[in-house]
Amino acid sequence: MQSEENPLKDFFDTWKFKILVGIAVFLVGIMAYAGANGRLTAAPQELLSVAAAPFQKVAAVVSGGVASLWEKYTSIDDVMAENETLKAENAELRQQMVDYDRVKAENQAYKALESIQSQRPEMSYLSSFVIGRDPLDSFYGFTLDRGTLDGVAVNDAVVSDQGYLLGMVVEAEPTSCKVMTILHPNFNAAGVVSRTRDNGIVTGSSEYAADGLCVLTNLARNTLTEKSDQVVTTGLGGVFPADLLVGVVQELVPEVSGKSTIAVIKPGTDPRTVRHAFIITSF
Secondary structure, three states: OOOOOOHHHHHOOOHHHHHHHHHHHHHHHHHHHHHHOOOOHHHHHHHHHHHHHHHHHHHHHHHHHHHHHHHHHHHHHHHHHHHHHHHOOOHHHHHHHHHHHHHHHHHHHHHHHHHHHHHOOOOOEEEEEEEEOOOOOOOEEEEOOHHHHHOOOOEEEEEEOEEEEEEEEEEEOOOOOOEEEEEOOEEEEEEEEHHHHHHEEOOOOOOOOOHHOEEEEEEEEEOOOOOEEEEEEEEOOOOOOOOOOOEEEEEEEEOOOOOOEEEEEEOOOOOOOEEEEEEEEEE
């Protein structure tokens, strides 16, 4: 008959018991060392300190990470606030540049006004800027930033800073007006060649408008007009003042019927690219 196994003996033979014995020996050794050096009372604390050291390191790392993250979060708010301030300052600077450009352009315009007014003091000029162009207009009409509130009326003549005829007002709103240029076939102004005194009609032509040219029609077949002769208005009809500069003759072309001659004119100021103009409100 087999003897019953002893559970206690089996436990003593397990690896768990051996580990517990090792830990006990280690603790006894530590306490003996502490007692020999007068540090027995501090031994438990030291043991706890040794055991807790890894956890303290982890806590320090976590704490440092949280502090760093919070610092970055608060610094982001500072950066965003600074960016908003810079945006506001940039917007203000851009507006100042716009105002400066406007004042600069106006100063240049008034210098031009002083020049042409000294030649024609009887006329009233209104300074204006081009604020719009119709891309579908083959004759380069444009819109100015002056209107009826400024004294502008339909049929007012429009001239460049140098006093060259650009066109006439065809529509007037309270704060703006539309201009038909001298390149348009519907534009008509009595003109004369200043040297020969040959009379004709200054008008536009679909044949020449794309090149920025207009024409003086109804010249005599045997006209003495030549290339580079100056063309001015006559004042006939009362719409345009007399002696407004138009441009110079570029070439002479016989009219289709052969009974008259057309003078192709290069305007003194190109209506296609003008940015500033004067409206003649009275003369």
